[in-house]
Amino acid sequence: MDFETCDAAAAAKAFGLEELDARPSLMIWTTTPWTLPANLAIAVGPTYRYSLVRMDGSETIVASDLLAKVKAAVGAEKVEVLAETDGAKLVGLTYRHPFCEREGRVIGGEHVTLEDGTGLVHTAPGHGDEDWRVGRREGLAAYCPVRDDGTYDDTVPEWLRGMNIWDANPMVIRHLTESGHLVHHMQFNHSYPHDWRSKTPVIFRATEQWFIGVDRTMKNGQTLRGLAKDAVEHKVRFVPEWGRNRMRGMIESRPDWCLSRQRAWGLPIPAFKLPDGSAFMTPASVRAVAEVIRQKGSDAWFTESPATLLAGYDPAKDPQAPKGLQVASLEKLFDIFDVWFEAGSSWNSVLRARGQGIPAELYLEGSDQHRGWFQLSLLPALGATGAPPFKSLVTHGFVVDRDGRKMSKSLGNALEVEDLLKDFGAEVCRWWVSGLAFENDIRMDLEYLKAAGEAYRKLRNTLRFLLGNIGDLPAGDIVAEAVDTPPESLDGWAMGEFARVQGFVRDAYTRHAFREAHLALFDFCNDTLSSVYCAAAKDRLYCDRADGTRRRATQRAMNAVAEGLIRMLAPVLPHTADEAWRALKGADAKSVVFEQHVPITFAGAAGWPAVFAARESAMKALEEAKSQGIENSLDAGLVIPDADGTLKPFAAELADLMGVSRVTLDPAAKLVSVTDLREEPRCERSRKRDGTVRERQDGGLLSDRDAEAVGQ
RNA sequence: GCGCCAGUAGCUCAGCUGGCUAGAGCACGCCCCUGAUAAGGGCGAGGUCGAAGGUUCGAGUCCUUUCUGGCGCACCA
Numbered sequence: 001m002d003f004e005t006c007d008a009a010a011a012a013k014a015f016g017l018e019e020l021d022a023r024p025s026l027m028i029w030t031t032t033p034w035t036l037p038a039n040l041a042i043a044v045g046p047t048y049r050y051s052l053v054r055m056d057g058s059e060t061i062v063a064s065d066l067l068a069k070v071k072a073a074v075g076a077e078k079v080e081v082l083a084e085t086d087g088a089k090l091v092g093l094t095y096r097h098p099f100c101e102r103e104g105r106v107i108g109g110e111h112v113t114l115e116d117g118t119g120l121v122h123t124a125p126g127h128g129d130e131d132w133r134v135g136r137r138e139g140l141a142a143y144c145p146v147r148d149d150g151t152y153d154d155t156v157p158e159w160l161r162g163m164n165i166w167d168a169n170p171m172v173i174r175h176l177t178e179s180g181h182l183v184h185h186m187q188f189n190h191s192y193p194h195d196w197r198s199k200t201p202v203i204f205r206a207t208e209q210w211f212i213g214v215d216r217t218m219k220n221g222q223t224l225r226g227l228a229k230d231a232v233e234h235k236v237r238f239v240p241e242w243g244r245n246r247m248r249g250m251i252e253s254r255p256d257w258c259l260s261r262q263r264a265w266g267l268p269i270p271a272f273k274l275p276d277g278s279a280f281m282t283p284a285s286v287r288a289v290a291e292v293i294r295q296k297g298s299d300a301w302f303t304e305s306p307a308t309l310l311a312g313y314d315p316a317k318d319p320q321a322p323k324g325l326q327v328a329s330l331e332k333l334f335d336i337f338d339v340w341f342e343a344g345s346s347w348n349s350v351l352r353a354r355g356q357g358i359p360a361e362l363y364l365e366g367s368d369q370h371r372g373w374f375q376l377s378l379l380p381a382l383g384a385t386g387a388p389p390f391k392s393l394v395t396h397g398f399v400v401d402r403d404g405r406k407m408s409k410s411l412g413n414a415l416e417v418e419d420l421l422k423d424f425g426a427e428v429c430r431w432w433v434s435g436l437a438f439e440n441d442i443r444m445d446l447e448y449l450k451a452a453g454e455a456y457r458k459l460r461n462t463l464r465f466l467l468g469n470i471g472d473l474p475a476g477d478i479v480a481e482a483v484d485t486p487p488e489s490l491d492g493w494a495m496g497e498f499a500r501v502q503g504f505v506r507d508a509y510t511r512h513a514f515r516e517a518h519l520a521l522f523d524f525c526n527d528t529l530s531s532v533y534c535a536a537a538k539d540r541l542y543c544d545r546a547d548g549t550r551r552r553a554t555q556r557a558m559n560a561v562a563e564g565l566i567r568m569l570a571p572v573l574p575h576t577a578d579e580a581w582r583a584l585k586g587a588d589a590k591s592v593v594f595e596q597h598v599p600i601t602f603a604g605a606a607g608w609p610a611v612f613a614a615r616e617s618a619m620k621a622l623e624e625a626k627s628q629g630i631e632n633s634l635d636a637g638l639v640i641p642d643a644d645g646t647l648k649p650f651a652a653e654l655a656d657l658m659g660v661s662r663v664t665l666d667p668a669a670k671l672v673s674v675t676d677l678r679e680e681p682r683c684e685r686s687r688k689r690d691g692t693v694r695e696r697q698d699g700g701l702l703s704d705r706d707a708e709a710v711g712q
Numbered sequence: 713g714c715g716c717c718a719g720u721a722g723c724u725c726a727g728c729u730g731g732c733u734a735g736a737g738c739a740c741g742c743c744c745c746u747g748a749u750a751a752g753g754g755c756g757a758g759g760u761c762g763a764a765g766g767u768u769c770g771a772g773u774c775c776u777u778u779c780u781g782g783c784g785c786a787c788c789a
Contacts, residue, residue: 030789043789111789121789128789192788246716250784253715367717367783397717397782404719404781437725440718441782448724451738457751465748515725522737535753542747623743623755631744633754659753 002027002060002181003042003095006103011061014090015052015083024052024059025181026095026106027070028122031188032203033172034165037100037156038124040140043109046088048119054080060183061090063119070118074184087112087119098181099157099172107138126206142206150203165203210260210269210335212379220386225251227382228375236378237392239512240439247370247393254371257379259338266336268301270309273331274322280330282320288313306330344376347389362512363390367397394512396438402445415444427573428453434572435518455522456576459569462525463580465534466562469541473555487605488649490657491557494533496604497524498561505568506597514572521568529561536656543686545709559584560600567595610646611657617672618658625674633659634687637675639666661689685710 002025005011012020026042044050049064055076062070064084071079093106111130112121125135126144135142145156152160152168159175160168176182193202214225228251238244260269270289271281289309292300301309307327315321351358358381365373374393381389400406401413408414420429432452436442485491501524508517537554544551562584570577570592581592618640622633630636638658642648642665654663661677681693685706692704696712 028789032789035789111787113789115788117789123789130787131789240717242717246784249715253785370716371784400782402723406782435724443724445723447739451724454738461748461751465752468748519725519737526737530748531753534748538747538752619754626743626755633744 002058002183003039003098003104006094006096010093011052014093015085017052017083020052020059020082022059024061026093026120027060027062027118027183028120029117030122031192032127032169033176034146034168034203035124035127036098036122036172037145037152037160038126038143039097039100039104039122040125040135040143041105041107041123041138042095043107043112043121043123043134044087044090045110045112045114045119046086046091046108048087048112048114049084050087050090050119051084052082054078054082061120063087063114065114066117066119073186098179099175101157105138105140107134109134128204132206144206146203146205207262209258210271212257212259212383214254214256214379218383224379224383225254227386228378231378231382231388235388236390239392239394243367243370243393243395246367247375250371250375254375257338257376259341260335261338262334263336266339267298267342269333269335269337270301271333271335272306273333274325275329279333280322280325282318284318284320285310285313301332302334306332340372340376341380343373344378344380347377347381348384351389358385358389359387360390362392362394364394364396367395370395392512396436397441399442399444402443402447404441404443407444415446420449424449424453427576428456430572430574431456431459431518434514435522437515456573458530459522459525459573460576462530462534463562463565463576466529466558466565467580467583469537470555470559470562472546473552473559477552477556478559485553485557485602487603488607488653489553490533490536490653491554492602493604493608493611494528494561495557495600495602496608497528498564499600499602501528502564502568502597502599506599509571517568518572521565521572524565532657535659536653539656539686539688543706543709548709564598564600566592567597570595605649607646607649611650611654614640614642614647614654614672615658618660621672621674622658622660625676628676630674630676630678634661634682634689635676635678636660637662637664637677637689639664639669639673639675641666641669641671643667655688655690662691 004023004025006023008020008023011024012018028042030036045063050061051064051067052059052061053067055071055074056078059082067079067081070076088108090106091108094103095106097104106120107123109121109123111134112119123131123134123140125132125140125142126146132142134140143155145153146165147153150166151162151164154161160171163171173182173185177185194200212224214228215223217223229248232244232247232251236244238247269281270286270293271279272285274280288311289301291312292304292309296304309332310327310330313327315325315327347358347360350356351360363374363377374390377389381387398406405413428449429452432449435452435455485495487496501520504520505517508514508520537558540548540551540554562580566577566580566584570581574591574593577592581595582589618638621638622630622636625636638654638660640647640654640663645667647654647665650657651663651665654665655661664675677689680689680691681701682689683693683703683706684701686703688703690703690705693701696702696707698712700712702710702712
C-alpha cells in the first residue's frame with residue numbers, strides 16, 4: 001500500500017536530496033485492510049536505515065534491510081535506490097491518506113521490527129493496544145470509526161459508511177487498486193486471535209472503559225503499584241518462597257486494571273450517564289445503589305429506574321455531586337464488573353462483612369493465581385484499607401499426567417476426581433494429596449493412588465495393632481504422657497521417638513510443609529512402630545502375665561503413642577482418625593478433629609543410637625547365618641561386642657529388639673557373632689530358646705517366664 | 713518472544729551457605745514368619761544427578777548456553 005507524502009521537498013530533504021520531481025510514497029503493508037480508514041500515522045524505526053527507491057517507475061520509501069524482500073514479494077522488475085537515510089530523519093514527515101481526507105504523520109516507534117513487511121508500520125490507535133499506546137505518546141486521537149455492531153460510522157468515506165468491516169476488506173482493496181495505491185496483494189497465513197468459544201475472529205476497537213489506575217497518586221500520597229510492591233516485599237509470607245519473586249515481576253509490569261466488561265450478565269457497575277454524556281458515580285451514589293442491591297439483588301440494576309436505585313441518595317448532601325444534578329435526568333450504564341473484581345473483594349464481602357476479621361490467615365490457590373486471585377485481591381484491599389488481605393499465600397502447581405503433560409479432555413489423559421474418590425476412597429486420596437510436593441507440577445496416575453492406598457493400609461494396620469493390644473489396659477492405668485517410662489526400656493525408646501516426631505510434625509504443619517509431616521508420620525508408623533517397636537513388643541504383650549509390670553508399661557506407652565498419633569493424623573485423615581479415636585476413647589467420644597496436640601516432652605536414653613547400630617550389624621550377621629541353616633532368628637543367640645559398656649543398660653531389651661532368643665554382651669568381642677541354639681529346647685508358648693526352657697508339671701516345655709505366666 | 717518454576721535410582725522425592733564411596737520411601741529380587749494374616753519382618757540389587765561448556769584443589773550443589781515440561785504474560789502491523 002502506498003501513502004503519498006504531502007511535502008515532496010521535505011521528503012527529499014530527509015534523504016539529503018536537493019530536489020525530487022515526484023512525491024515519494026510510504027509503503028506499508030497490513031493484514032487488516034479494514035483498519036486503514038483509521039490510519040493516523042506510520043511508524044518507522046528511528047535507528048533503522050531507509051531507502052528512497054524508484055520501483056517500477058514510482059518513488060517509494062522502504063527499510064533498506066527489507067528492500068530485497070519487498071522487491072521479491074511484490075515482483076518488482078526495476079528497482080533503483082536513489083538515496084538512503086536514518087529512520088529518525090523521516091519522523092515528522094506528513095503524508096496524505098490514500099482515501100480519507102486527512103494527513104497522517106510519520107512517527108518513531110521502538111516496536112517496529114525488520115522481520116516482515118516494509119519497515120514502515122501502519123498505525124491505527126483505535127485498533128490495537130500497541131498502536132493505541134504509541135498514539136497516546138504521540139498525541140494521536142484514539143480514533144475508532146467502527147461501531148459496536150461492526151459497521152463503520154459516518155466519519156469514513158461515503159463508500160464505506162454503514163458497511164460491515166469484513167465486507168469492507170475487498171472494497172478497500174478494490175478501491176486502492178483503482179486509485180493506484182496498491183502495490184501488491186497476496187494471501188498471507190498467520191495466526192489471528194479468535195473467540196475461544198465461537199471460534200470466530202475478533203477485532204480490536206478502542207472503546208471507553210473503567211480502569212483502576214495503578215500509578216495514580218492516591219490520597220495517602222502512594223500509588224497502588226507502590227503499595228503492592230511493598231506488600232509483596234515485606235508484608236506477605238509466600239509458600240513456596242519463589243512466589244514472591246513471581247508476583248513482584250507481575251506487579252512491576254502490570255498495566256492499569258480494566259474493570260469493565262460488556263457482557264449480558266454479571267454484577268453491574270453502578271454508573272449513570274449525565275445529559276452531557278459524561279459518567280456519574282460518586283462514593284455516596286454507589287452506597288445508595290448498593291443498599292438497593294442488598295435488598296433486591298443485583299438484578300435491580302436492570303429492572304429498576306435510576307430514581308428507585310438512587311432513592312437513598314441526596315445530591316445536596318454529596319459534595320462530589322455534579323452541579324445541578326437531576327436524578328431524573330440520569331440514564332443507567334450497562335457495563336458490568338470484571339469477575340476478578342468480585343473474586344478480589346471476597347476479603348471484604350466474606351471476612352469483613354461477617355466480622356471474621358481481616359487479613360485472612362491464608363489464601364491458597366494454584367500458581368496461575370499470582371496474576372489472578374492473589375493479585376486482584378491484593379490491589380482492592382490495598383486501595384481500600386492500605387493493607388494486604390492475607391498474611392500468607394500458599395501456591396501449588398498443576399496436575400499433569402505421568403509424562404508431565406498437562407491433562408486435558410481432548411488428549412484423553414484427564415482423570416475425573418469423582419472416579420478417584422469412588423475407586424480409592426476419600427481418605428486414600430487425602431493421604432496422597434498430603435504427601436505431594438505441591439510447589440511443583442503434580443504428576444498424576446492411578447499407580448500413585450494405588451501406592452497411596454498401600455501406605456494408608458500400613459498406617460491403618462499399625463493403628464489397629466496398637467489399639468488391639470491395649471484393650472485390657474485398666475482405665476486407672478492410663479497415663480496420657482506415660483512419663484514414668486524408664487528411658488532405657490523399649491517403651492522409653494518409643495516414647496522418645498514419638499516426642500521427637502510429634503515436635504517435627506507440629507512444626508511442619510505450621511509451616512504448611514504437609515509433605516514433611518506426611519513422610520514423618522509414615523516413617524514413624526512404618527519404621528519406628530511397625531518394624532521395630534511393635535515387633536519387639538509382641539513377646540511381652542503375648543507372653544508376659546496379663547497384669548505383669550513389663551506388659552502394662554508397654555501398654556501405657558502404646559496408649560500414649562496411639563493417642564498422640566491419632567491427633568497428628570486427624571488433619572490429614574479425619575475419618576480414619578475419628579474411627580481410631582472412638583476405638584480408643586469410646587463410641588460416644590467427641591470427634592478428634594476438635595482436639596489439639598498435647599506436646600509431650602520425653603527423651604529416650606542417650607545410648608539408643610549405639611543400640612541401633614548394633615542392631616544393624618546383628619541383622620546382617622543373622623542374614624549371613626541363614627546360609628548355615630539358621631533361618632528363624634529365634635533359633636539364634638547373639639554375642640555383641642560392648643567394649644565400653646554402652647549397651648549394658650539396655651541388656652534386658654536387646655533380645656526382643658533383635659528378634660533372637662538371647663543376647664550376650666561381650667566386652668572382649670570385636671564383631672557380632674551368631675550362636676546356633678537349635679539344639680536347645682524351645683518354649684512352646686513363646687517359641688524362645690532362652691536357656692530356661694524345661695518340662696513343666698503338665699508335660700509342656702516352657703521357659704521360666706512362660707511357666708510363671710500360666711501358673712505352672 | 714519475555715517472566716517464574718522444575719528436570720537426582722523403575723516411581724515419588726531429600727540432598728542447607730560447593731568437600732567422606734549421592735540418600736529415603738515405594739516398587740522389584742531373594743529369604744523368614746504364620747498369635748497385626750487380603751497382615752508382619754530381614755537382606756539385596758538399582759543412579760552418565762536432562763545435555764554441553766566454564767569457575768574451583770574439588771560441583772548434583774555456583775556461572776553461561778541448550779533441551780524438555782508446567783504456569784503466566786505479550787506479539788503476530
